[in-house]
Amino acid sequence: MNTVLEVSGLTKQYDGIRAVDDLTFSLGEHTATALIGPNGSGKTTTLSMLAGLLRQTSGTIRFSGEGKDPRSAIGFLPQYPKFFPWMTAIEYMELAAGLSGLEGRSVRSACEKTLGFVGLGDAGKKRIGGFSGGMKQRLGLAQAIVHRPSLLLLDEPVSALDPAGRREVMEMLKELGGSTTILYSTHILNDAEEMTDQLLFLRSGKLIEQGPLREVREKYGGSGYRVLFNNPEAAERFAASAPWAARADGSAVTISGEAVSMEELLRYAGGHPAGITNIGRVSVRLEDIFMKVVERP
Amino acid sequence: MKQFSLLLGKELREQARSFKLFWVPLVFIFFGALEPLTYHFLPQILESVGNLPEGAEFMLPEMTGADVYASLTGQYQTIGLLVLVLAFMGSLSGERKSGTGTLLYVRPISYSTYYLSKWTAAVLLAFASLWLGYGMAATYIVQLYETVPGFTDVALFLLVMAAWLIFVVTLTLTASAALPTGGAAGAALGILFIGMMIDSLVGTYWTWSPWKLQGYGLMYLTGSPESGDLAGALGVTALITVLLILFGIRQARKNAAKAKV
Numbered sequence: 001m002n003t004v005l006e007v008s009g010l011t012k013q014y015d016g017i018r019a020v021d022d023l024t025f026s027l028g029e030h031t032a033t034a035l036i037g038p039n040g041s042g043k044t045t046t047l048s049m050l051a052g053l054l055r056q057t058s059g060t061i062r063f064s065g066e067g068k069d070p071r072s073a074i075g076f077l078p079q080y081p082k083f084f085p086w087m088t089a090i091e092y093m094e095l096a097a098g099l100s101g102l103e104g105r106s107v108r109s110a111c112e113k114t115l116g117f118v119g120l121g122d123a124g125k126k127r128i129g130g131f132s133g134g135m136k137q138r139l140g141l142a143q144a145i146v147h148r149p150s151l152l153l154l155d156e157p158v159s160a161l162d163p164a165g166r167r168e169v170m171e172m173l174k175e176l177g178g179s180t181t182i183l184y185s186t187h188i189l190n191d192a193e194e195m196t197d198q199l200l201f202l203r204s205g206k207l208i209e210q211g212p213l214r215e216v217r218e219k220y221g222g223s224g225y226r227v228l229f230n231n232p233e234a235a236e237r238f239a240a241s242a243p244w245a246a247r248a249d250g251s252a253v254t255i256s257g258e259a260v261s262m263e264e265l266l267r268y269a270g271g272h273p274a275g276i277t278n279i280g281r282v283s284v285r286l287e288d289i290f291m292k293v294v295e296r297p
Numbered sequence: 298m299k300q301f302s303l304l305l306g307k308e309l310r311e312q313a314r315s316f317k318l319f320w321v322p323l324v325f326i327f328f329g330a331l332e333p334l335t336y337h338f339l340p341q342i343l344e345s346v347g348n349l350p351e352g353a354e355f356m357l358p359e360m361t362g363a364d365v366y367a368s369l370t371g372q373y374q375t376i377g378l379l380v381l382v383l384a385f386m387g388s389l390s391g392e393r394k395s396g397t398g399t400l401l402y403v404r405p406i407s408y409s410t411y412y413l414s415k416w417t418a419a420v421l422l423a424f425a426s427l428w429l430g431y432g433m434a435a436t437y438i439v440q441l442y443e444t445v446p447g448f449t450d451v452a453l454f455l456l457v458m459a460a461w462l463i464f465v466v467t468l469t470l471t472a473s474a475a476l477p478t479g480g481a482a483g484a485a486l487g488i489l490f491i492g493m494m495i496d497s498l499v500g501t502y503w504t505w506s507p508w509k510l511q512g513y514g515l516m517y518l519t520g521s522p523e524s525g526d527l528a529g530a531l532g533v534t535a536l537i538t539v540l541l542i543l544f545g546i547r548q549a550r551k552n553a554a555k556a557k558v
Contacts, residue, residue: 044558051403054554069405076403078558082396084307086314098303099404143400155558 002029003064004151004181005050010059012045012205019045021205022059027151027198032177034192035185036286037202038294043185044079046202047153050183051076063151072101075149075180079156081140085129089120089139092128093146100147111146118142118172134165141169145176152176154184158191170194189286199286201293209293213286220292223283224257225265227276234275242268254282301410308418317384321422324380325373325430332369333437336360362438362445363518366454369434370511377430378489381462382469385419386482389473389549396557408550416470416542423462431455446518457514457527460534464507465489467538471545474552505529507537 003026010023020042027033035043048054050061052071063070083092093111102110115124118138123131128139137160144152157173158166166188173182174195186192192199199216201209209216217223229235229251239248244259255265262281269276312318335342339357343349358364389412392398401411431451438445446454468488472481496508504526513530516522 048558053399053402053556053558071403072405074403076400078396078399080396081400082557083400084311084397086311087307091310095303095307096400096404099300099401099406101405103299140400 003027004029005064005183006060006062007050008060008062010046010049010061011057012042012049012054013057018205020049020056023202023207025198025200025207025210027181027183029150029181030178031197032173032182032184032195033198033200034196035183035200035202036187036189036192036290037185038187040204041202042205043202044155045205047076047155047183047185050074050151051153072147073150075144075147075152077140077144077152077154077157079159081136081143083128083131083136083139085127087128088125089115089128089131089142090124092139093124093142096143097146100149102147114142114146115139117145119168134161137161137165137169141172145180148180150181152180152182152184154182156186157184159186159188166191189290193286201290203294208296216289217284217286220284220289223281225255225260225262226278226280226282227253227255227265227269228278228280229253229275230277231275237274238272238276241272257281300406301414304406304410304414305417308414309421312418312422317422321380321384322426322429325377325426326433328369328372328376329430329433330437332372333365333434333441336365336368337437337441360442362442363515365438365442366431366434366446366451366518367515369431370458370515373427373430374493374511377426378465379486381423381426381465382482382485382489384422385415385466385469386473386485387478388415388419388470389552390476390478390481391473393552393556394477398553399556399558402553402556408553409546412470412474412542412546412549416467416545419466419470420463423466424459427458427462428455431458450517454514454517457510457517457531460531461507461510461514464510464534464538467541467545471541471548474545474548505533507534510534 005027007026008024010020011018012020023046025033035046037043045054049056051074061070063073087095090108090111093115094107097107097111112121112124115121118141120135120138120142123135128136131139137157141154141157144154154173158169161169170191173184176182177195182195193213196213199210199213200207211219227235227238229238232248232251235248235251235253239246239253242253242255244255246253246255266279269279309318337360340355343355387394389398392401435451465485469481469485472484475481476484492506492508496506500506500509504523507530509526509530513522513527
């Protein structure tokens with residue numbers, strides 16, 4: 001796979017504090033990478049350096065498109081995009097597209113098309129000053145993608161949106177993912193789970209875990225089974241008598257996926273059916289991984 | 298060039314929509330009209346508002362057109378400069394603070410284009426204000442006063458004033474590139490007014506300084522300035538202006554990192 005971005009030893013130091021400390025990772029073409037970490041872990045600082053807003057203290061950032069200004073190949077959406085309130089959406093888009101190098105008659109139609117894509121098709125002639133937070137977020141996405149960048153950097157692209165808006169924007173990002181490399185920070189882990197080829201976990205500026213979602217998931221508990229009971233006593237009895245390691249928690253029993261296959265489990269449960277209401281496969285959620293990774297000493 | 302015209306278009310549109318395009322020239326026009334009218338009608342004004350004792354008489358000096366221009370220039374040197382500095386003090390710093398600049402800085406713009414687009418828009422507005430203001434004054438002066446300076450002399454005077462205003466605008470924009478808005482206003486106004494004070498107190502010891510430009514310019518209205526002094530002052534002003542522009546571009550680039558993300 002072609003590499004779009006290679007980062008090595010990226011460090012940013014502010015007054016002796018390392019906000020970003022020795023990051024090394026690379027992004028493959030047309031992949032989506034989630035940058036995950038608690039508040040203050042250096043996500044925004046990292047994205048700002050990649051976008052060319054901040055200069056790193058040390059380390060290198062290499063883009064595949066050598067030679068030209070890397071900023072022309074990047075689309076950037078800050079967490080709270082700020083626009084000139086006196087401009088209309090279409091005026092802003094034309095300015096953004098023009099500054100990123102789009103020229104000619106196609107600019108207007110490209111801007112209109114992009115506004116339509118983010119759901120602002122009817123708001124093009126309205127002043128941005130009157131936009132709601134959600135509309136600004138959409139316009140932010142539109143300005144980031146209008147010049148068809150090969151790398152899209154998004155800082156918390158959906159945190160400020162309501163559930164419906166979040167859904168829509170995630171769908172848009174998935175659609176863009178087919179033709180663009182995306183690196184986005186988020187703390188909404190359900191979203192990351194949905195659209196991620198690679199995870200980067202940041203804590204206090206350090207990259208403490210990285211890899212494809214599947215690998216990380218296996219590393220932190222993999223998948224397993226959960227058996228639900230109609231009362232806690234039945235659950236405890238089941239866990240105590242089961243031939244493999246089983247953990248009762250209230251009226252649920254969790255069994256590691258490595259210990260037993262589904263077939264064996266079902267056979268065993270068939271012999272001890274008392275109180276069972278539900279048997280299912282569970283895979284460890286990103287949220288649990290997040291807690292484990294972040295709280296790991 | 299494409300980027301320059303886009304950014305200049307943005308600046309001019311901003312001037313129009315934030316009404317700077319109207320209120321800055323209006324202040325100049327207002328004083329341009331007020332000054333000649335006030336001096337012309339001063340005797341009548343005193344008579345109608347002043348509870349002067351019976352028989353009191355003022356000897357008012359006979360004002361010439363040149364005197365009115367000089368007095369108006371004094372007004373512009375305080376209120377005019379204040380208005381220009383206030384209008385442009387946030388030109389760069391405001392975009393950093395609000396975060397609107399962030400989405401410009403992540404695009405492949407050059408900071409010289411960015412700075413110079415703002416500079417051009419600001420200089421255009423300053424010129425428009427200057428010429429509309431003095432144009433308004435000239436209209437009244439020609440009709441109300443007996444001795445008036447010739448057209449060429451006034452034009453030469455305005456050219457010198459234009460050089461001074463370019464200096465003022467450049468200083469303001471560079472301050473805005475280097476400092477937050479409040480500091481920028483303080484620095485620009487401080488340098489302008491302290492410079493004026495120094496020049497009026499001990500300025501006899503030198504002849505080449507931006508602060509002497511308006512004085513030299515006014516000499517065109519009554520005679521002509523010492524050409525060597527004027528050329529020297531213009532040269533020094535041009536040099537400082539160019540250095541300020543270069544410094545401003547560097548600061549704009551350096552401070553882009555301070556833009557709110």
